[in-house]
Amino acid sequence: MAEGEELIELKFCTNDGTDVAHGTYALSTNVATLKQKMVAEWPQGKTVTPKSINDLKIIHAGKVLENNKTLAGSRITFGDLPAGVITMHVIVHPAIAKNKSGKSKEDMQKLNSCGCIIL
Secondary structure, three states, X not given: OOOOXXXXXXXXXXXXXXXXXXXXXXXXXXXXXXXXXXXXXOOOOOOOOOOOHHHEEEEEOOEEOOOOOEOOOOOOOOOOOOOOEEEEEEEEOOOOOOOOOOOOHHHHHOEOOOOOEOO
């Protein structure tokens, strides 16, 4: 981090309420770097675990942050927060495995949670 660079405190909350990669970051930090830190620090024992940065989505103020943008470029709002900590939400979307059943995508979309075809 460059001297005099503006810093913000961020915490990232998963859907079950667990905080990941809580820390202070420079506004020049890019989103991909944040995701790399999250993958490295992901809590053990979770049912869904990201294997790469592409498995994660960071959401702030209703927007999904893009990997190639910095925090400043993502227009992170931090103006008059009383606590000074910004909470962002993290969603894990693991890559979908290849269809080994031989069924078409349309057929797979017709399956309900028990594997029954919906007509």
